[in-house]
Every structure is written in C-alpha cells, then in structure tokens.
Amino acid sequence: MKISRGLTPSTSRPYSVVTIGNFDGHHHGHRALLDRVVATARREAGTALVLTFDPHPVKILAPQVNLMFLTTPEEKLARFEAAGIDEVVFLEFTTAFAALSPAQFAKQVLCDGIGTRELYVGEHFAFGKGRAGRIADLLKLGAQLGFRVHPMAPVTIDGEVVSSTRIRQLIHAGELQKAIRLLGRPYSIEGTVISGAHRGTELGWPTANLRLPEGRVIPPDGVYAAQVSWKGSGLNAVVYIGTRPTFGAGERLLEVSILDERLELYGEVIRVDLLGFIREDRVFASAEALTRQIALDVDAARAQLRDAGTTVSLPALQPRS
Template sequence: MKISRGLTPSASRPYSVVTIGNFDGHHHGHRALLDQVVTTARREAGTALVLTFDPHPVKILAPHVNLMFLTSPEEKLARFEAAGIDEVVFLEFSPAFAALNPLEFATQVLRDGIGTRELFVGKHFAFGRGRAGRIADLLEFGAQFGFRVHPMPPVTIDGEIVSSTRIRQMIQAGELQKAMRFLGRAYGIEGTVIAGARRGTELGWPTANLRLPEGRVIPPDGVYAARVLWKARRLDSVVYIGKRPTFGAGERLLEVSILDERLDLYGETIRVELLGFIREDRVFPSAEALTRQIESDVAAARAQLREAALDPVSPLHSQS
C-alpha cells in the first residue's frame, strides 16, 4: 500500500476510486465505504484511494475539544491495507486548507490533486469552508469535472447510526459489548509491558502492566473480561484499569492477569482486547479482601469468555 503526504497527481495512478474521511475506529460504516471503493477499483483496474487528514480537523477547527481516538495511526493504516486499499493520501489540515470553498476543494483536491474518477462518501458528507458543500454540490462538480459521485446511506444497528462518535461514547460509558457490535470486533489497546510494583504477584495473581496511551479512548476504571493477543496467540485474561486505590492511588495503568498461564511478558508488545465489564473500581479494607474479590472477578471473566466463545455471531469469531 502506498502512502502519500500531500497532493501528488500522477499519470501512473489509474482510475482513482476515492473515499474521504478520518476513519477512526474502522467500524462497520467505514468498511461499507471501503468495500465499495475496493470493489469498484478492481472492476475498473483502477486505484482504491483513501483521502484523509492530519491532524484531525477537530484539532484545528475546535482545539478546545479534547478529542480521543479509537485507533492509533499505525492500526488505521494496517486496517486500510487489510481492506485492500492501494493508496492513502494524507492532507495537512491547516487553517488555509480549511478556508477552501467547496469549488476550490473540488477543483484543487478532487480533480487536479488526485484525479478522482469515482467518489464514495456518506450521503450527509460536507466539505469546504464552514462545511458549506453538500452532496448536491458534489454531484454538480462531478458532472462538471468528470467524476461520478456515489452517496451511501449510513449503516445502522438496531435503528442507531454507526459512528465513531457514538462508539467513543459507548466505550467511555463501559458499554463494551455494544461497542463491539458497532465496531465489528473487540476494542483493543496495544502497548509494551512495563515493570510494576509486583503487588499482583504477592496476591497470587501476577499482572502484565501497560501505560495507557495518550489520546486514546479509555473505558472507566474497573475490571473487565479480556483477551490478550501476543505472538499470534490469544490468551483469556482479566483486566484492571485504575490507580489501585487500596494501596494508595498511583499512576493510572492497565493491568492484565492472564488466566491459566504464567508468562514473562516484560518488554513485550501485546494487544489487549476488552470484551466485557465486570465491576467498578473500589477500595478494599485489606489485601485479603482484595484477593477474595479478584477470585470472584476471575470467575466472572471466565463466564463472560465462555459465553462469547459459544456465540456464533459474536465479533470475537471474526479476525481482529
């Protein structure tokens, strides 16, 4: 997959089939767009192209908003490639770029910048200064500049539109199973295992600790059923997110206890997929009381993991 920074019109790019967006989360709605782009590009022996922005437009247009993301830049690119995208074009979203009116955007970017021949966007897509451009404008520009526009309806689940904003809200509320259905997979966080205070080992439940990545959506503090992906293995786990208040609040971390195995993961990169909420974080009167609660948490995690494994339509049965 080719990655381009800025507009690089090229005669070697055949029949550009384009979609535009930020694609944070790579959810069901995103995949519907990408599937159409790739299918059309293959039929026309063309180029399946994603036009996206860096930084995210919200960072420029509303810098006061503390926007958190569902995917890292590396994960987003990996999912584009897995979807069959041939080229990703990153445009710098600057105040000057944001000032382009709809006609300038269509002329400088879609026609001259990437040679668009077909364009797939959501039917509520807006573009240009102040989001003034709408689908009707795109259709007019397409007729004028020689590209076809395909407005696509939103994907819905249980009558609710699938969107990155809605999925962020679900995860931040601890609604992981609902978020999983909208994403089409479990929500995951990747990181390198760091050394901890070894309290888990002292309690009989050793943990692999991750620092929570900056700028990522994190569910509420508490305990979760989880799965760890490490070296092509999938390991049933229970996860704690929080500051360990029973021992005096410290750094907020993600602590993983892998069930049924003891593995030395220090320095290893792992992906933790959060599958279901078990309980909120709380202070315990003693280490013994916490140990008894951990045993109960582990039993609850095992039950959730068994239930997920037996559900034939669970996203856990799809490739993450």
C-alpha cells in the same frame, strides 16, 4: 500499499476511486465505504484510494475539544491495507486548507490533486469552508469536473447509526458489548509490558502492566474480561484499569492477569482486546478482601469469555511491509 503526503497527481495512477474521511475506529460504516471503493477499483482496473487528513480537522477547528481516538495511526493504516486499499493520501489540515470553498476543494483537491474518477462518501458528507458544501453541491461539481459521486446511506445496527462518535461514547461509558457490535470487533489497546510494584504477584494474581496510551479512548476504571494477543496466541485474561486506590492512588495503568498460564511478558508488546465490563473500581478494607474479590472477578471473566465464545485466538493485525 502506497502512502502519499500531500497532493501528488500522477499519470501512473489509473482510474482513481476515492473515499474521504478520518476513519477512526474502522467500524462497520467505514468498511462499507471501503468495500465499495475497492470493488469498483478492481472492476475498473483502477486505484482504490483513501483521502484523509493529518491532523484531525477537530484539532484545528476546535482545539478546545479533547478529542480521543479509537485507533492509532499505525492500526488505521494496517486496516486500510487489509481492506485492499491501494493508496492513502494524507493532506495536512490547516486553517488555509479549511478556508477552501466547496468549489475550490472539488477542483484543486479532488479533480486536479488526485484525479478522482469516482467518489464514495456518506450521504451527509459536508466539505469546504464552514462545511458549506453538501451532497447536492458535490454531485453538481462532480458532473462539471468529470467524476461520479456515489452517496451512501449510513450503516445502522439494531436501529442505531454506526459512527465513531457513538462508539467513543459507549466505550467512555463502559458499554463495551454495544461498542463491539458497532465496531465489529473488540476494542483494543496495545502496548509494551512494564515492570510494576509486583502487588499482583503478592496477592496471588500476577499481572502484566501497560501504560495507557495518550490520546486514546479509555473505558472507566474497573475490571474487564479480555483476551490478549501475544506472538500469535489468544490468551484469556481479566483486566484492571485504575490507580489501585486500596494501596493509595498511583499511576493509572492497565493491568492484565492471564488466566491459566504464567508467562514472562516484561518488555513484550501485547494487544488487549476488551470484551466486557465486570465491575467498577473501589477501595477494599484489606489486601485479603481484595484477593477474595479478584477470585470472584476471575470467575466472572471466565463466564463472560465462555459465553462470548472467545476461547480461540483472535486474529492479530500484521505489520505493514
């Protein structure tokens, strides 16, 4: 998969079939767009192309908003490649770029910049200065400039529109099962295992600790059923997110206790797929009381994992070549 920074019109890029967006989360709605783009590009022996922005437009247009993301840039690119996208074009989003009129955006970016022949976007797509351009404008401009526009209706699941905003809200609220349904997969956090205070080992439940990544959506503090991907294996686990208030609040971490196996994971990169909420975080009267509760948490995690049928390995994303 080719990655381009800035507009790079090229006569060697055949029949550009394009979609536009930030694609944070790569959820069911995103995949519907990407599938149509890839299918059309293959039919026309063309290029399946994603036009996206860096930084996210909200960071420029509304810097006061503390926008958190569902995917890392690396994960997003890996998922584009897995979907069959041939090229990803990153445009720097600046105040000057945001000031382009709808007509300027269509001419300078879509037509002259990437040679768009067909464009797939959501039917509520807005573009140009102040988001003034709408689908009717895009259809008219496409007809003038020589590219076809295909508006797509939003994907809905159980009557709910699938969107990154809604998924962020669900994860922030700890409603992981609803988020999984809209995402089409578990919500994942990846990181390198660090050394901790070894309290888990002292309590009889050793943990692998991860620092929470900056800028990512994090569920509420508490305990979760999870599965860990490590070296191609899927390992059932119970996860704690929080500051360990029973021992005096410390750094907020993600602590993973692998079920049924004792593994040396310090320094290893693992992916944690969060599958279901078990309980909120709270202070316990003693270490012994906490140990008893952890045993109950493990039982609850096993039940959730069994009900979800997650005893087989979940596929890991492959690194880009």
